[in-house]
Amino acid sequence: MTTHAPQAAQSVTQSVTLPTSLDEAVEALAAMPAAVPVAGGTDLMASVNAGLLRPAGLVGLGKINEIRGWQYQDGHALLGAGLTHARMGRPDFAALIPALAAAARAAGPPQIRNAGTLGGNIATAAPTGDALPVLAALEAVLIIAGPDGARREIPVSHLLAGREMLRAGELIGYVRVPLLHAPQVFLKATGRTGPGRAIASVGLVLDPARRGVRIAVGAVAPMPLRPLEAEQWVASLIDWDAERRLAPEALEAFGEYVAAACVPDQGDPVPAGVLQLRRTVAVLARRALGRALTS
Ligand SMILES: Cc1cc2nc3c(=O)[nH]c(=O)nc-3n(C[C@H](O)[C@H](O)[C@H](O)COP(=O)(O)OP(=O)(O)OC[C@H]3O[C@@H](n4cnc5c(N)ncnc54)[C@H](O)[C@@H]3O)c2cc1C
Secondary structure, three states: OEEEOOHHHOOOOOEEEOOOOHHHHHHHHHHOOOEEEEOOOOOHHHHHHOOOOOOOEEEEOOOOHHHOOEEEEOOEEEEEOOOEHHHHOOHHHHHHOHHHHHHHHOOOOHHHHHHOEHHHHHHHOOOOOOHHHHHHHHOOEEEEEOHHHOEEEEEHHHHHOOOOOOOOOOEEEEEEEEOOOOOEEEEEEOOOOOOOOOOEEEEEEEEHHHOEEEEEEEOOOOOOEOOHHHHHHHHHHOOOOOOOOOOHHHHHHHHHHHHHHHOOOOOOOOOHHHHHHHHHHHHHHHHHHHHHHHO
């Protein structure tokens, strides 16, 4: 279905296409290579309003029902890219993937959460994207839709690190995440009261089947950072067959280990801002693990 943009917007955007399936959306992009996809529009319209982007056309993803929910697949959940933050924040979703639900509840004010989507958060790939450290800790995989019904998979960490890119005309269709049936935590520091962008955030998941602790730190670098040595060290301290408890000193040391790995020294003496950020990351990591182990 193609509609024409209102008169006032025509100098910027020539046409808006509203496909009802993922493949139709890919076709629309192929037919109009200068058009850009738009889901909730919360990031895209900010760029248009700031004069940073003048798309020749828009392919709206809001009418594609197949990507607005989720389904189960071999111990995983296949999340549609069109899931809004508001939908992911609801209790039924939180019971499945608690850390992603917590990140969704923290993503901006209500009007942003009602419109903004998982796929938009990933494609924008802002350092402050709240879903991103959680997806990195979950080792999520993106299902990409391309021309002629093609599907390919990219680990989310590859996309965020720039190791693999979306090709022209491709769309993020789904995000596959493992259902771990174990505690998970998302924590975010904003430096202010109420909704705000993260100064630092952490997504932490326990993976009892692999006897693993996985944590990713967001907002301190262009992409979420995984402190792999700290993860392995702390996982080796946990008695996975008994009560999963750690002494306060071990939690403290984990926080410091994560912070040192993710916020490196920058100069001598280390600038006060760097020390403060490291302190914040250490506290978030310690609290996240403490909460996961006592949930
Ligand atoms: C006031 C304000 C506060 C905000 N606060 C937060 C916050 O606290 N935390 C946070 O994480 N984010 C925040 N955001 C950012 C934004 O809301 C999120 O990143 C949101 O998830 C973007 O989703 P969207 O559907 O609106 O994306 P859109 O704006 O529709 O699209 C963003 C980009 O992704 C592309 N895109 C969208 N869907 C797809 C797809 N399926 N496949 C390929 N490309 C796609 C678009 O072409 C565009 O380049 C805030 C934004 C605003 C304006």
